[in-house]
Amino acid sequence: MERMILLRHLRNFRKRSEFATAHSPESLPVTVYRHNSLIRRRLGTVDTELQDNKAVSLALTAPKIDGIVIAPGERFSFWHLAGRCSAKEGYREGMTISNGEPARGMGGGMCQFTNLLHWMVLHSPLTVVEHHHHNGLDLFPDHNRQIPWGTGTSIAFNYLDYQVENRTPYTFQFRTWTTEEHLRGELRADAELPMKFHIRERDAYFYEQDGEVFRHNRVFRMERDKRTGEQVAETMILENEGRIAYDRSLVRPQILPARPGSTLPVS
DSSP: HHHHHHHHHHHHHTTTTOOOOOBBBOOEEEEEEEEEEEOOOOTTTTHHHHEEEHHHHHHHHHHTTTTTEOTTTOOEHHHHOOOOOGGGGGGEEEEEEEEEEEEEEEEETTTTHHHHHHHHTTTTOOEEEEEEOOOOOEOOOOOSOOOTTTTTOBBBBBBBBEEEEOOSSOOEEEEEOSSSSSEEHHHHHHHHEEEEEEEEEEEEEEEETTEEEEEEEEEEEEEEEEETEEEEEEEEEEEEEEESSSSSGGSSOOOESOTTOOOOOOO
């Protein structure tokens, strides 16, 4: 792991002139999208202490991202701004994922921050250039889920980063802060955008195979012209398939006996 961290440090050093680093205490005038993310959620058997710790870590990170301005041609890197989570800075142990199972780790739960950023970016013309997610797993039951399954992120300092490029003529800005209950965010711009984006989930279902339960969905992004209201583009951005990592009794929809369209025998 330390070798991967060092290699990423070297790569980032060579590209340091591309990274957005300027913060502004003043908000850009146009709100592109805003989102609130509940910090403490009911996540099966996850220790509530770890969620309290996550709240502390998120609150420490929010000021490091808040106000960052992404000018045309610049790249936003989460870890470049957030830095390594350490006990010296006040970060605490939170929940991490190791070999597909919940574990403990310093600064665990930080992926909630990049989940928030990614969801806002999906509603904008910014270009995601680095994005990782928990392949093949549905980690938590749907308690107060606000966004489609699979649209989250997976990060690890610093070799699994979340990065976005601004390939538009507009300047963008993230505003991020925490309250007692929520991580809050806004994506702002220096001018009104001509387009609006919507995210929709389709073909969502659970099914059983070889005694285990799996989940499937597809996620689409629609782009509409604000002036005419017409849809000008539709793109499938994700197709997700993953084994659930929690008790099947927590699955609320019906579990199908086999994957739709498959020739697998019914379990």
